[in-house]
Structures are given as C-alpha cells and as structure tokens.
Amino acid sequence: MKAIDPLTGKAKWEAPSDIPRFSGVLSTAGKVVFSGRLTGEFEAFDADTGAKLWSFQTGSGIEGQPITWEQDGVQYVAVSTGIGGVYSIFSGDERLKNVPAGGSLWVFALHRT
Amino acid sequence: MKTILAAVAAALLSFCARAQSADELSKGAADKSSVLNYGMGYHLQRFSPIDQINKDNVKGLVPVWNYSYDDNRSEESQPLVYKGVLYVTTNSATMAVDAKSGRQFWKTKVDYPPETPRIVCCGIINRGAALFFGNGRTVRGDI
Numbered sequence: 001m002k003a004i005d006p007l008t009g010k011a012k013w014e015a016p017s018d019i020p021r022f023s024g025v026l027s028t029a030g031k032v033v034f035s036g037r038l039t040g041e042f043e044a045f046d047a048d049t050g051a052k053l054w055s056f057q058t059g060s061g062i063e064g065q066p067i068t069w070e071q072d073g074v075q076y077v078a079v080s081t082g083i084g085g086v087y088s089i090f091s092g093d094e095r096l097k098n099v100p101a102g103g104s105l106w107v108f109a110l111h112r113t
Numbered sequence: 114m115k116t117i118l119a120a121v122a123a124a125l126l127s128f129c130a131r132a133q134s135a136d137e138l139s140k141g142a143a144d145k146s147s148v149l150n151y152g153m154g155y156h157l158q159r160f161s162p163i164d165q166i167n168k169d170n171v172k173g174l175v176p177v178w179n180y181s182y183d184d185n186r187s188e189e190s191q192p193l194v195y196k197g198v199l200y201v202t203t204n205s206a207t208m209a210v211d212a213k214s215g216r217q218f219w220k221t222k223v224d225y226p227p228e229t230p231r232i233v234c235c236g237i238i239n240r241g242a243a244l245f246f247g248n249g250r251t252v253r254g255d256i
Contacts, residue, residue: 024191026153027160030167044171054171065191067153068161070145071212075165076177078199082188086235103182103203105192107215110166111175 001025001035003050013050019095020087023079024065034077036062038088039099042079042106058106061088061099077108148194151241178215182206187236195244202239202253209251223253 001021003012023036031047038061044054061083068077082103088096137144141154142161153159166174182188184203192201198218199210209218230237242253 025159027158028166029160029162029164030171031164032166032168032171044174046168048168053168054174056174056176060188063187063189065159065189067148067192067194068163068166069148069194069212070163070165071197075163076212077166077174078192078194080182080188080190080192080201082182082184082186082203084185084187084236085189085238088187089236101185103184103186103188105180105182105199105201105210105215107177107179107199107212108174109177110170111173 001033001045001050003033003047013048015045015050015052019093022061022063022085022087026066026068026077028068034066034068034079036064036066036079036081038062038083038096040081040083042066042081042108056106056108059100059104060102061096074109078105080105146194147196148192149244151191180208180210180215180217182208187238189238190241193242193244200242200244200251202242204237204239207242207251207253 001015005012019038022038026034027047033045033047036042040058040061041055042058042062043052045052058081060081062081063085064080066079083099083101138149141150145163153161182203184205186204188203190202192199194212197212199212201208206220206222208220242251244251
C-alpha cells in the first residue's frame with residue numbers, strides 16, 4: 001500500500017505486503033488509514049508515516065471495504081471479512097492455505113471504561 | 114447464459130449506491146451519520162472527516178460486535194449506513210443489521226442458477242447494495 005501525493009505522483013510512504021492486498025482503504029481526519037489483509041488482519045496505519053498502529057485478526061481473509069460513521073457521539077469502523085476472491089482461488093499461494101473461509105461483518109469503536 | 118452475464122453486469126453496477134434523497138446523497142462523507150455512497154461520497158475518496166479515532170488513540174480500538182454472514186464465499190461488499198441501520202450484501206443474501214447491537218433486522222436470500230459457480234470467473238461475489246429514494250427500498254445486483 002502506498003500513499004501517493006496526487007500533485008506530484010510521488011510516494012510519501014509505502015507499507016509493503018508480501019501477499020497482495022485486496023481490501024479497500026479508508027482514510028480519516030484522525031490521520032488514520034484502515035485496510036485489511038488476505039490473512040485476516042484488519043489494520044490501522046499512521047497517515048503521515050505509514051507506520052502500523054493497530055491490528056486485529058478477523059478470522060478470515062479481508063477483501064471488503066472499510067467504512068466509518070458516527071452515531072450518538074461514537075465513531076464506528078466496519079469491515080467485512082471472508083476470503084474467496086480471484087487471487088485466493090487461482091494463485092495457488094500456499095501462504096493462504098490455512099486461512100479459513102467464513103464471512104462476517106466486524107464493527108469497532110474505541111474502548112470505553 | 115445471457116441471464117447469468119446480465120446478473121454479473123448487475124453485480125458490477127451495484128457499485129453505484131443510491132440513497133433516500135439526492136440532497137442526502139450529495140453530502141457524501143460530510144454527513145457523518147450515514148454512509149450512502151460507494152467510496153464514501155461522489156468524489157470516491159474513501160475519506161471521512163470524523164476524527165474521534167486518531168493516530169494517538171487507535172490502539173484502543175476494540176470490537177463492538179460481529180455478525181455472521183453464514184456464507185463461505187468472498188465478501189467484498191461495502192456496507193451502507195442509514196439512520197442507524199447497516200445494509201450489507203453477500204452473494205446469497207441482502208441484510209439489514211442494527212448498527213449499535215449487530216442484531217439482524219431482516220435477511221433476504223438471493224437465488225441464482227446452480228450452474229453459476231461453474232461459469233462465473235473469480236468467485237461469486239456482490240459488492241454492495243443501493244438505497245432507493247422514495248419508499249426506502251434496497252436494491253442490489255443478483256450476485
């Protein structure tokens with residue numbers, strides 16, 4: 001995943017993936033970029049540097065597109081997980097052989113004490 | 114075969130989300146309570162002006178709920194959010210889920226010809242619903 005300056009076309013940062021990333025990307029005014037991996041991790045990156053800030057294993061491969069909204073003063077982030085698209089079917093990539101199928105929808109928010 | 118190809122085309126067209134009114138649609142991500150467009154707005158920037166979760170506190174992000182699709186195919190749908198309800202699709206169903214609790218309001222199954230998996234390339238998927246203004250209908254492609 002690359003952050004590219006649209007005026008120059010130059011990459012500001014790069015967060016390499018050994019396995020192609022099929023998830024969509026969401027960026028927010030909190031300077032956080034969300035995306036998922038085919039191995040199931042839903043991840044948050046620093047929008048300025050590309051440093052990985054957070055990760056959560058969703059149980060299957062992520063090919064969905066993260067969204068965010070606000071409800072009753074709480075920001076929520078949602079993403080679908082569930083492997084089975086073109087790369088996972090046809091690539092024969094051995095690194096995905098232990099990623100289980102099984103679709104579900106995850107919703108996240110900041111922990112409230 | 115023609116029917117199946119039409120279904121695939123419809124699935125691809127389901128990228129285009131429609132919502133309850135043109136005014137609401139045009140707000141895109143500026144309407145923080147809704148997600149009505151594919152790509153979070155007509156600009157397709159996938160950007161939200163919400164900043165409660167930021168790079169300093171994102172480590173405190175935790176799951177609120179999980180909703181099973183009861184489905185084993187690729188899940189590439191972008192959920193829509195309108196008035197506290199998430200609308201989401203799989204290849205085999207369209208669902209409305211309470212955004213706060215994850216409880217299912219309804220689930221409508223989709224039937225397609227059983228030979229479809231042998232014909233359609235790249236997995237049977239659906240990439241999301243559209244909300245149709247006027248009477249609150251949910252519209253989606255076949256697969």
